[in-house]
Amino acid sequence: MRRLKLERLGWIFMRVSGFFLIALIFTHLIVNVMQDGGVHAIDFAFVAGKLANPLWQWFDVTLLWLALIHGTNGMRVVIEDYVYRINLKRFLLGGLAVSTAVLIVLGTLVIFTLDPCPTDAAANLLPSFCTAG
Amino acid sequence: MGELGVVDSFTVTFIVRRFNPETDSEPHWQDFDVEMYSTDRVLDGLHKIKWDQDGSLSFRRSCAHGICGSDAMRINGRNRLACKTLIKDLDISKPVYVEAIKGLPLEKDLIVDMEPFFAAYREVQPFLQTSAKPKKEHLQSVEQRERFDDTTKCILCAACTTSCPVFWTDGQYFGPAAIVAAHRFIFDSRDEEAQVRLDILNSKEGVWRCRTTFNCSEACPRGIEVTKAISEVKQAAIRGVRR
Numbered sequence: 001m002r003r004l005k006l007e008r009l010g011w012i013f014m015r016v017s018g019f020f021l022i023a024l025i026f027t028h029l030i031v032n033v034m035q036d037g038g039v040h041a042i043d044f045a046f047v048a049g050k051l052a053n054p055l056w057q058w059f060d061v062t063l064l065w066l067a068l069i070h071g072t073n074g075m076r077v078v079i080e081d082y083v084y085r086i087n088l089k090r091f092l093l094g095g096l097a098v099s100t101a102v103l104i105v106l107g108t109l110v111i112f113t114l115d116p117c118p119t120d121a122a123a124n125l126l127p128s129f130c131t132a133g
Numbered sequence: 134m135g136e137l138g139v140v141d142s143f144t145v146t147f148i149v150r151r152f153n154p155e156t157d158s159e160p161h162w163q164d165f166d167v168e169m170y171s172t173d174r175v176l177d178g179l180h181k182i183k184w185d186q187d188g189s190l191s192f193r194r195s196c197a198h199g200i201c202g203s204d205a206m207r208i209n210g211r212n213r214l215a216c217k218t219l220i221k222d223l224d225i226s227k228p229v230y231v232e233a234i235k236g237l238p239l240e241k242d243l244i245v246d247m248e249p250f251f252a253a254y255r256e257v258q259p260f261l262q263t264s265a266k267p268k269k270e271h272l273q274s275v276e277q278r279e280r281f282d283d284t285t286k287c288i289l290c291a292a293c294t295t296s297c298p299v300f301w302t303d304g305q306y307f308g309p310a311a312i313v314a315a316h317r318f319i320f321d322s323r324d325e326e327a328q329v330r331l332d333i334l335n336s337k338e339g340v341w342r343c344r345t346t347f348n349c350s351e352a353c354p355r356g357i358e359v360t361k362a363i364s365e366v367k368q369a370a371i372r373g374v375r376r
């Protein structure tokens with residue numbers, strides 16, 4: 001019975017996360033790309049500036065987790081559909097789980113710990129805005 | 134236009150996917166030219182081939198009037214009953230392709246092994262289960278009857294299940310027809326075992342495999358809104374039955 005409920009949970013999750021992803025993805029695109037200069041205006045300073053703001057940190061982390069789990073569960077369904085050889089299936093599902101876990105951990109770390117101007121780094125490795133102030 | 138009372142006739146090319154398990158390792162396509170009338174159906178074409186050209190052509194049919202569910206097949210890539218597909222509704226400037234329905238084991242020519250399909254059907258307990266023993270009729274309001282009217286029309290032809298891409302790749306999936314059969318009793322006010330059927334379909338190979346492609350609704354020769362019935366069973370598995 002436990003397994004049965006999980007399948008239903010996955011189905012509901014795809015819909016609920018899809019609903020929130022619409023808002024998150026479009027906000028993400030509008031804020032990043034619809035500025036003066038479009039996609040070319042995105043540089044390290046722009047990203048560093050956004051990630052210095054706790055609001056954007058939480059926004060980006062929500063988008064990261066929801067999109068990754070949504071995409072992973074979607075790929076799990078596709079693998080369940082098409083792959084029968086049990087070893088290949090285990091390999092693909094395992095690889096999927098590992099890659100998602102790595103991406104979630106790395107992404108979350110970057111979002112919350114990014115320090116654009118580490119104090120102990122050599123000055124020539126730092127972006128120009130670090131010395132501006 | 135021909136004379137009054139005379140129906141036009143023309144030559145139709147059928148390309149049929151043949152398979153003889155005793156001699157063939159792979160199915161192959163074979164064409165037949167058949168003289169037909171616009172009032173004929175694909176089933177008549179198959180009869181003419183079998184009776185006049187090649188007696189070895191094998192297919193199932195019984196009623197020939199769209200009620201027994203024997204002759205579902207893929208006609209020009211779509212699941213149809215041969216006995217309900219009129220020649221005049223096809224583009225006969227091109228050949229008409231006829232092959233067995235997909236996703237069930239091919240036995241011979243247009244005949245597949247229907248047992249996996251019926252096994253899934255049996256598994257959802259498609260019969261009335263009630264403890265009530267009324268002396269006269271077991272009453273039900275018009276609205277209560279209307280609730281599951283659509284799914285009473287199924288003739289178990291398998292057109293829906295074998296049009297479903299999830300069923301093609303994953304033969305374990307219950308498939309649309311079994312869910313239609315379950316819907317028929319889940320939403321019947323006289324039945325008492327809706328929850329048992331919902332538990333069966335709330336499983337890994339149950340309703341959650343459905344990806345809402347609508348192939349089943351498009352295929353159903355009885356015009357049942359199959360995809361809608363499946364989504365109603367999904368809702369019932371989430372929120373409980375609302376008859």
Ligand code: HEM
Pocket residue numbers: 014015017018019021022025067068070071072073074075077078343344345
């Ligand atoms: C606009 C936001 C999105 C919405 C509304 C949305 C909605 C959905 C829904 C409802 C499903 C389930 C389909 C079904 O069960 O039949 C689904 C499946 C899926 N989604 Fe999303 N999604 C969105 C964004 C994304 C993103 C960003 C990714 C990639 C990271 C993604 C990857 C997938 C995959 C791989 C599937 C499985 C496909 C399949 O079942 O064949 N989706 N999506």
Ligand code: SF4
Pocket residue numbers: 286287288289290291292293294309310313352353354355356357359
């Ligand atoms: S629901 Fe329609 S297509 Fe499916 S088995 Fe019944 S009659 Fe055939």
Ligand code: FES
Pocket residue numbers: 193194195196197198199200201202203204205214215216217
């Ligand atoms: S032969 Fe009975 S449904 Fe077509």
